[in-house]
Amino acid sequence: MTDTTITETIVTETAPQIGEVITEEAEHVSSVLTTFLDFLKGILPSLGFAVLTFVCGILLTRALMKAVRKGLDNKRIDRTASSFLQSLIQVALYVLVTIITLSVLKVPMTSIITVIGTMGLAIGLALQNSLSNVAGGFILLFSKPLKVGDFVNLGGVTGTVERIEILQTMLKTPDGLTIFIPNGNISGSTIINYNETPERRLDLNFGISYDDDSEKAKKLILDIIENHPHALQTPEPLVRIGELGDSAVILDVYVWTTHANYNTLKYDLNELVKKSFDENGISFPYPQTDVHINHVK
Missing domain, CATH: 3.30.70.100 (Alpha-Beta Plaits)
Known part of the structure; x- marks a missing residue:
């Protein structure tokens, strides 16, 4: 049997098998694409509405924060407490907007709670120092060893308190430097407040x-x-x-x-x-x- 005859025989025998394989794979790819397109058709309205909800939520949060600032100023609340409360309310509003957006995407609430709980545990373990800074912020807010405008010495750093936030406190030094100190470090160190006595x-x-x-x-x-x-x-x-x-x-x-x-x-x-x-x-x-x-x- 010549080489030509052998080649023709192999092609004749394998061609139908190759054709079947190609056909099966084409049908499988077509099925996957069809399923994916059907999924997109189903979620596109929800996805668009979710994006719209998220954008509106962010804009509404900013408007609410302006109203909160104005309200706190009118109430003449201590600037230290006001700054801290504004940061806390802003974070809470952003979390609420995220939850609402996920619910629009028809994510089950139980799943959202589970995810938030799992993420909270993971974040808590990964960000222990940040959580200690948050706790330090609460300590500074309620014990009030210092307030905005005080001239203080915090762990060897001297300056005027410009702002107290959830995680950190901002000082302005006499030579014009801006220094951010974690609240956890402040609550655990010696605080010298020169404004406590005149x-x-x-x-x-x-x-x-x-x-x-x-x-x-x-x-x-x-x-x-x-x-x-x-x-x-x-x-x-x-x-x-x-x-x-x-x-x-x-x-x-x-x-x-x-x-x-x-x-x-x-x-x-x-x-x-x-x-x-x-x-x-x-x-x-x-x-x-x-x-x-x-x-x-």
Whole structure:
């Protein structure tokens, strides 16, 4: 049997089988496409309505948030609580819009609840730190150790509280930086609120030479404090020798002032004391070391 005859025989025998396979696959693909198209035809009206519902829900949420802000402002609620409540309400409204959109797509409510519960558990495990920040936000809101506008020190960061949100608190530092601190860190750290009391003590140190008259230096400082408009006379200012240093006698100066005038008084006293000491012959000594050399014969 020649090669041509063999080839013709193989083609003749396998051609019907190949044709059957192609036909079956074509029918299967056609069935899948038909099913998918029927599915799309069924959900397209719902899908379009769901998209419309979602968009309207977002727009309505924004309008409601404007009304909430206006209402909270009219009620003169504390700015800290107002900012936190706005964030909380906004998140709740977005969740509600999402649930409504899923229900429009005819997703069973039991399935939605199950999914939300499962997602809540997964998110809770994955975002433990974020949840602690939310809890920290509630602690800050109800215990009120600070509020918007307060000048505070939070874990070593000093600044004015600009905003308190669900997860974080925003500070504006004196040099113009904006710092975001997680609420969980704040609730678990030391909070120094300089606005809790209207008055604050300013502590300064001045070093004078051992050859200078310390009583004269103290009197000069007290005169400056007495004549300064921002220095309070009650409680009484204190100027005493606080330390006998290696190169200088250290004078401790304690004077009270209002929180608003703290930095002004600090800079003024430094400048006025320097000027007064220069005019009265009192020096600020440099660090020095005496070296004694013994000649051994």
